[in-house]
Amino acid sequence: xxxxxxxxxxxxxxxxxxxxGPTHVWALGVGIVLVGEFMGWNYxxxxxxxxxxxxxxxxxxxxxxxxxxxxxxITSTVAAAGGQYAQAxxxxxxxxAFNVGxxxxxxxxxxxxxxxxxxxxxxxxxxxxxGASTAFxxxxxxxxxxxAWLNYRGVFMTLTVNFVITAAAFLTIIILxxxxxxxxxxxxxKHSELLTGLPYGWLGVxxxxxxxxxxxxxxxxxxxxxEEVRSPGRSLPLGTITGMITLAIAAGLxxxxxxxMLPWEYLGWDLTLAPLYDAARVSGSNFLHVALFVGTLxxxxxSANGCINDAARAWFSMGRDRYLPQWFGAVHPRYRTPFRSxxxxxxxxxVFALKVPLAQVITFSILSGLLNYTFxxxxxxxxxRMWPLxxxxxxxxxxxxxxxxxxxxxxxxITYFAVYLGYGRQLLxxxxxxxxxxxxxxxxxYRFVRRGxxxxxxxxxxxxx
Amino acid sequence: MGxxxxxxxxxxxxxxxxxxxxxxxxxxxxxEYSEATLLSSREGIDELELFGDGKKKGH
Numbered sequence: 001x002x003x004x005x006x007x008x009x010x011x012x013x014x015x016x017x018x019x020x021g022p023t024h025v026w027a028l029g030v031g032i033v034l035v036g037e038f039m040g041w042n043y044x045x046x047x048x049x050x051x052x053x054x055x056x057x058x059x060x061x062x063x064x065x066x067x068x069x070x071x072x073x074i075t076s077t078v079a080a081a082g083g084q085y086a087q088a089x090x091x092x093x094x095x096x097a098f099n100v101g102x103x104x105x106x107x108x109x110x111x112x113x114x115x116x117x118x119x120x121x122x123x124x125x126x127x128x129x130x131g132a133s134t135a136f137x138x139x140x141x142x143x144x145x146x147x148a149w150l151n152y153r154g155v156f157m158t159l160t161v162n163f164v165i166t167a168a169a170f171l172t173i174i175i176l177x178x179x180x181x182x183x184x185x186x187x188x189x190k191h192s193e194l195l196t197g198l199p200y201g202w203l204g205v206x207x208x209x210x211x212x213x214x215x216x217x218x219x220x221x222x223x224x225x226x227e228e229v230r231s232p233g234r235s236l237p238l239g240t241i242t243g244m245i246t247l248a249i250a251a252g253l254x255x256x257x258x259x260x261m262l263p264w265e266y267l268g269w270d271l272t273l274a275p276l277y278d279a280a281r282v283s284g285s286n287f288l289h290v291a292l293f294v295g296t297l298x299x300x301x302x303s304a305n306g307c308i309n310d311a312a313r314a315w316f317s318m319g320r321d322r323y324l325p326q327w328f329g330a331v332h333p334r335y336r337t338p339f340r341s342x343x344x345x346x347x348x349x350x351v352f353a354l355k356v357p358l359a360q361v362i363t364f365s366i367l368s369g370l371l372n373y374t375f376x377x378x379x380x381x382x383x384x385r386m387w388p389l390x391x392x393x394x395x396x397x398x399x400x401x402x403x404x405x406x407x408x409x410x411x412x413x414i415t416y417f418a419v420y421l422g423y424g425r426q427l428l429x430x431x432x433x434x435x436x437x438x439x440x441x442x443x444x445x446y447r448f449v450r451r452g453x454x455x456x457x458x459x460x461x462x463x464x465x
Numbered sequence: 466m467g468x469x470x471x472x473x474x475x476x477x478x479x480x481x482x483x484x485x486x487x488x489x490x491x492x493x494x495x496x497e498y499s500e501a502t503l504l505s506s507r508e509g510i511d512e513l514e515l516f517g518d519g520k521k522k523g524h
Contacts, residue, residue: 013505080508127469134469138476145480152487227508320506330503332494343491346484456508 016081017336019156020229025222025239027163028309030246031302032108032218034169035115037247037254038296040214040362042275046268047422048208049199050259056205056212057251059411064216066408067373068244069398070380072237075223076395078457079232081338082317083223083310084372084379089321089454091382096375098323098441099434103372104224104314109345110365111218112144112307113352117361119143119300120353122274126293140353147305148346151312154335155228162305165298170250172295176280177253179288180261188283189260196264209418213366215251218303219243220372224310233395308342308349315341322448323441363423367430370419374412377405386462 044053071084080086085104089097120140127134150158180188198204222240229235254276258267261279280292316338319328332339352361384401398404419427494503 012502013507014502015506086508132467132469134473138473138480141480142476145483149483149487152490317508320504320508326504329506330500331506333498333502334494339487339491339494343487 014331014333014336016227016331016338017155018228018230020159020225020235021231022235022238022242023163024156024159025225025229025235026243026246027159027166027302028225028306029219029222029240029243030170031159031162031166032111032221032306032310033216033243033247033303034166034250035118035299035303036214036217037173037250038169038276038299039118039274041211041251041254042258042267044208044211044214044268045259045264047200047211048204048206049197050195050255050264050267052198052200052205052208053212053259054255056208057215057255060209060212060215060415061248061251063373063408063411063415064219064247065244066404066411067220067376068240069404070376070408071220071223072240072396073394073398074379074383075226076233076236077392079226079229079236079395080317080456081224081227081313083226083314084220084375085314085317086226087223087379087383088375090457091379091386094323094446094449094451094454095438095442097321098318098445099438100372100375101314101318101323102434102437103368103375105311105318105345107365107368107372108218108221108307108311108314109349110352110361110368112304112311112345113349113356114358114361114365115300115304115307116140116143116147116349117353117358119297119304122293122297122300126297137354141350143301143304144346144350144353147301147308148342150305151308151342152332152335152337152339155225155309155337158305158309159225162302165305166302169295169299169302170246172291172298173250173253173257173276175291176276176283176288176295177257179285180257180279180283182256189257191260194259194261194263199264203421206414206418207421209415210366210422213369213415215254216244216247217366217369218306219247220369220376221306221310224313227313237396308345311345312338312341315345321454322450323445360426363426364430367419367423367427370412370415371430371434373408374416377409377412380405386464387459388463391463392459 041053044056048056074087075083078087078090082101083104085097085101088100117140120136120143123139124134124136150161182189186192219240222236222243226232226236258275258279261282262275267275274296277292277296280288315324315328318324319326319341328341328344330340381402389397
């Protein structure tokens with residue numbers, strides 16, 4: 001591995017290694033998200049029926065297309081680890097940056113905890129289907145530790161592995177679609193019998209937006225690789241936008257297969273762990289059954305792997321800027337990874353995976369993600385106003401500004417309402433947490449931040465300053 | 466002891482070994498390198514500006 005050979009002598013500067021290409025960026029973004037096609041999105045069916053989940057898939061798909069466009073422009077220009085955190089630092093200020101950093105760390109650590117929990121439970125389910133019984137905890141912890149070890153040892157191998165298992169998981173969705181013979185309507189999939197109208201009307205459709213986020217949650221994680229890609233201007237937009245296209249295809253296929261195989265009342269049932277796997281099971285094909293078991297397991301592992309990568313980089317960046325103790329800003333001299341941040345977050349993810357219910361963990365992850373998306377349109381407006389087109393060289397310039405930013409803000413407001421309908425208490429608790437954290441930062445932590453070091457890009461003075 | 470019990474134990478043991486490896490490496494790095502070296506990383510340089518096509522920056 002390139003990073004293993006990259007040891008540096010004492011006294012030299014040690015930075016993160018620039019070894020990643022567009023395929024790694026794709027693997028990071030799609031790897032984090034694809035698990036959402038295998039499980040989680042189906043709760044949208046419970047809220048709005050099968051068609052409600054499809055509408056949520058399209059509307060939330062639009063939200064994430066705006067996220068991908070905005071992120072591609074800003075991150076390919078602000079090429080720094082921490083992604084949206086580093087962007088906030090440059091365009092808005094320290095308090096916003098601190099909050100965005102926290103959103104990122106919480107969203108990814110919670111998702112990572114949910115992923116490894118699911119991986120352990122899948123092994124338990126697999127053992128049960130073989131007629132044996134086993135505990136899930138050893139396999140949950142094993143998944144977490146093996147992935148943390150991989151992350152500790154270097155980013156190139158971590159994301160190369162993610163590329164392989166993500167591509168394999170995506171392939172199983174296509175195999176299932178082909179295996180269910182879509183060219184023979186009503187022979188295996190029974191859409192005309194199973195599809196109903198909107199069981200809870202249009203309010204149900206809006207409520208479904210909350211879980212529609214699952215189809216795409218985490219694609220913005222590609223930004224965390226910004227400091228480690230060889231060519232940010234090319235790799236980040238290419239990896240992010242092809243990732244978004246992959247997810248739109250996967251979401252469409254997933255919806256079509258599942259609503260054609262399972263009644264909506266079953267799909268939306270809270271205890272349904274993995275609807276694609278269930279669809280393969282009821283098909284009666286042993287091959288599809290095994291393939292989708294492997295695909296589901298791979299998707300959970302790929303997601304946890306990407307989340308460890310992203311949470312550690314956000315935590316590392318905040319440490320490097322002294323928003324948190326600077327100790328976390330260390331880079332491993334041989335593997336060139338943020339090793340202290342990776343190690344620090346292992347026990348936190350383990351506690352959440354083993355002690356907190358999955359639904360709560362996931363809701364906190366979604367809420368933190370949503371807060372991050374709300375920041376993005378504000379960020380975009382300020383970025384274009386402070387550095388108009390032509391004032392700095394951009395890696396990618398997204399079209400139709402300010403339409404995507406306005407659309408993103410509007411969709412975020414509607415989605416907050418959707419979350420409030422089902423999880424109002426958690427939403428308010430999360431807001432209270434961020435307010436308390438902001439007060440701590442403002443009145444205590446900010447004194448340690450070196451204000452002069454905040455702005456790191458070699459850009460001209462922003463307009464109006 | 467059944468196969469799945471053996472697998473459970475194997476999972477715990479592999480986890481402990483990898484955690485131990487990371488922890489020992491973490492201590493070793495702390496001993497061999499100064500804090501200044503470990504914390505010497507700086508936020509990404511703007512490669513687009515450094516290796517750009519020579520376009521003049523607007524001010």
